[in-house]
Amino acid sequence: MATPIGKGHRSLNLTLRKELNLYANVRPCHSLPGYKTRYDNVNLITIRENTEGEYSGLEHQVSFTTIDMTYYHPISDQYNLFSNFGVQVVRGVVESLKIITRQASLRVAEYAFHYAKAHGRERVSAIHKANIMQKTDGLFLKCCREVAEKYPEITYEEVVIDNCCMMLVKNPALFDVLVMPNLYGDIISDLCAGLVGGLGLTPSCNIGEGGIALAEAVHGSAPDIAGKNLANPTALLLSAVTMLRHLNLHDKAEQIQKAILNTIAEGKYRTADLGGSSKTTEFTKAIIDHL
Amino acid sequence: MARRSLPLLKHLLSRRIPTRSVTYMHRPGDGSPRPVTLIPGDGIGPLVTGAVEQVMSAMHAPVYFEKFEVHGRMKAVPPEVVESIRKNKVCLKGGLVTPMGGGVSSLNVQLRKELDLYASLVNCFNLPGLPTRHDNVDIVVIRENTEGEYSGLEHEVVPGVVESLKVITKFCSERIAKYAFEYAYLNNRKKVTAVHKANIMKLADGLFLESCREVATKYPGIKYSEIIVDNCCMQLVSKPEQFDVMVTPNLYGNLVANTAAGIAGGTGVMPGGNVGAEHAVFEQGASAGNVGDDKIVEQNSANPVALLLSSAMMLRHLQFPAFADRLETAVEQVILEGKYRTKDLGGTSTTQEVVDAVIDALD
Numbered sequence: 001m002a003t004p005i006g007k008g009h010r011s012l013n014l015t016l017r018k019e020l021n022l023y024a025n026v027r028p029c030h031s032l033p034g035y036k037t038r039y040d041n042v043n044l045i046t047i048r049e050n051t052e053g054e055y056s057g058l059e060h061q062v063s064f065t066t067i068d069m070t071y072y073h074p075i076s077d078q079y080n081l082f083s084n085f086g087v088q089v090v091r092g093v094v095e096s097l098k099i100i101t102r103q104a105s106l107r108v109a110e111y112a113f114h115y116a117k118a119h120g121r122e123r124v125s126a127i128h129k130a131n132i133m134q135k136t137d138g139l140f141l142k143c144c145r146e147v148a149e150k151y152p153e154i155t156y157e158e159v160v161i162d163n164c165c166m167m168l169v170k171n172p173a174l175f176d177v178l179v180m181p182n183l184y185g186d187i188i189s190d191l192c193a194g195l196v197g198g199l200g201l202t203p204s205c206n207i208g209e210g211g212i213a214l215a216e217a218v219h220g221s222a223p224d225i226a227g228k229n230l231a232n233p234t235a236l237l238l239s240a241v242t243m244l245r246h247l248n249l250h251d252k253a254e255q256i257q258k259a260i261l262n263t264i265a266e267g268k269y270r271t272a273d274l275g276g277s278s279k280t281t282e283f284t285k286a287i288i289d290h291l
Numbered sequence: 292m293a294r295r296s297l298p299l300l301k302h303l304l305s306r307r308i309p310t311r312s313v314t315y316m317h318r319p320g321d322g323s324p325r326p327v328t329l330i331p332g333d334g335i336g337p338l339v340t341g342a343v344e345q346v347m348s349a350m351h352a353p354v355y356f357e358k359f360e361v362h363g364r365m366k367a368v369p370p371e372v373v374e375s376i377r378k379n380k381v382c383l384k385g386g387l388v389t390p391m392g393g394g395v396s397s398l399n400v401q402l403r404k405e406l407d408l409y410a411s412l413v414n415c416f417n418l419p420g421l422p423t424r425h426d427n428v429d430i431v432v433i434r435e436n437t438e439g440e441y442s443g444l445e446h447e448v449v450p451g452v453v454e455s456l457k458v459i460t461k462f463c464s465e466r467i468a469k470y471a472f473e474y475a476y477l478n479n480r481k482k483v484t485a486v487h488k489a490n491i492m493k494l495a496d497g498l499f500l501e502s503c504r505e506v507a508t509k510y511p512g513i514k515y516s517e518i519i520v521d522n523c524c525m526q527l528v529s530k531p532e533q534f535d536v537m538v539t540p541n542l543y544g545n546l547v548a549n550t551a552a553g554i555a556g557g558t559g560v561m562p563g564g565n566v567g568a569e570h571a572v573f574e575q576g577a578s579a580g581n582v583g584d585d586k587i588v589e590q591n592s593a594n595p596v597a598l599l600l601s602s603a604m605m606l607r608h609l610q611f612p613a614f615a616d617r618l619e620t621a622v623e624q625v626i627l628e629g630k631y632r633t634k635d636l637g638g639t640s641t642t643q644e645v646v647d648a649v650i651d652a653l654d
Contacts, residue, residue: 092461194525
């Protein structure tokens with residue numbers, strides 16, 4: 001759903017996430033066999049806190065109130081004690097609030113470790129910038145450490161985000177499951193999507209309390225190619241596969257995933273963003289044929 | 292006929308056209324040694340700053356260093372160090388470790404705020420001879436250094452809820468935009484890209500973008516574009532050749548600079564510095580994740596290339612262009628040859644071996 005830049009209403013995507021309390025965004029990033037990018041060995045999952053952090057939408061122009069205590073009345077030539085309230089906006093200063101709560105951090109850390117255990121993953125890395133934002137990211141890390149103690153069989157490590165970016169572009173095989181607050185998660189998960197081939201191929205799943213799952217493709221609404229039958233449906237199809245796995249329909253999920261991977265590996269039908277010239281409908285038909 | 296002319300053609304093409312050296316007409320007295328504050332720092336800092344000292348004295352460069360010991364665990368930067376930087380106006384430093392988790396705020400950030408070094412510059416480019424996954428990378432990331440997410444204003448609202456303030460002001464956004472466009476103008480760069488997240492942080496990053504757009508109108512010859520930070524990271528790993536100069540607020544700049552440094556060869560080789568209206572501090576371009584780990588220090592395998600290239604930038608800043616060119620040529624030759632490379636570049640040399648190779652390569 002499109003969001004206007006720099007002005008206008010709050011993102012509808014964000015509103016949906018807040019209403020349904022979708023607290024974790026899970027994005028598996030795997031190198032697709034058959035679609036070669038500069039990186040061959042990407043096999044990681046990014047789990048991003050979805051409700052708070054920098055995306056709380058709480059911004060304001062800094063202002064302060066002024067109170068005038070005396071007031072001179074020119075006609076009656078008298079000084080009256082009069083309170084005159086005013087609001088002075090400081091031009092050109094804006095503040096944005098980043099909020100980290102213990103509850104939300106614990107929730108997403110729990111989900112990350114639970115996911116790692118359920119899918120046989122060995123390592124969970126918490127990404128942070130606690131050397132600069134000591135209290136906020138420090139709280140996030142404390143929560144992650146608490147949860148890590150309950151899962152002694154899974155290795156837990158903490159990586160500063162700039163170091164993480166560097167390691168990801170040099171050697172993505174170093175990471176397994178990544179758990180992070182909202183903004184870092186946004187950036188890192190898009191970076192990982194870039195490593196495997198771009199937004200046309202990346203699925204994601206938003207997890208809410210009570211087992212709600214909302215699977216969606218990562219990419220935006222792409223208004224420039226809307227309606228032209230050019231879009232790559234792989235991302236949304238792979239998201240549907242993630243949803244099927246969440247519903248424990250593993251065999252159906254496997255079937256569809258194999259069909260998609262085989263179609264891409266063959267290379268005959270590829271949409272424009274993968275370097276081919278097929279239309280969306282042709283690509284979909286090829287996948288159905290492979291089922 | 293064709294067979295005989297081929298070797299002749301090759302000979303003609305390979306003959307070096309003699310290049311005239313750049314003539315820098317100095318003012319009398321420019322050659323007297325300039326004092327530069329040197330802060331070795333923690334971790335790999337002393338190793339790499341030692342490398343710079345050796346190379347500078349081998350070149351007989353007209354600089355002498357005033358060394359000061361500063362460690363990341365100190366409460367604040369000692370006032371005599373700040374005084375020295377104010378007097379000399381130029382400083383070269385290794386990284387200062389920041390203890391994780393609370394108490395002391397980062398001394399690196401403190402120093403930048405104290406001296407009002409509002410622009411941080413990292414030059415990420417492919418070094419010939421160093422194999423990377425991406426080619427044609429030549430990106431300069433100019434990052435606002437004083438405000439944004441690094442304001443250090445955090446507080447606990449109620450137990451379990453912590454707030455951090457990100458402050459964006461028009462004043463700071465304008466001056467960083469001006470610096471970026473001026474840099475592009477003076478260095479013959481064609482494009483400036485502003486990195487933001489204004490679809491979510493409408494007021495804050497919206498203000499940053501407004502300032503950039505205003506300054507862009509004053510430089511009609513330079514192309515200006517905007518990109519959202521997550522798309523930017525994605526484009527960096529797939530098509531980095533589209534970027535030229537990038538101007539960003541504080542946090543995004545950190546990430547973008549490190550990503551760009553990673554695709555072009557790693558933190559060990561990228562030069563950079565911080566500059567303000569009156570002072571300049573040169574250091575390793577991209578932070579090595581809180582001054583690298585102890586294993587590198589023990590094995591003496593820290594990569595001095597980044598700080599050597601930063602010191603070449605410093606020499607140019609001090610208006611000694613010939614020395615800067617000599618140093619850069621020597622470093623690039625050592626990298627091209629490939630015999631002496633530290634561990635992060637895939638080799639097995641120690642810092643000292645690389646330094647010796649650079650000194651040998653100086654003409």
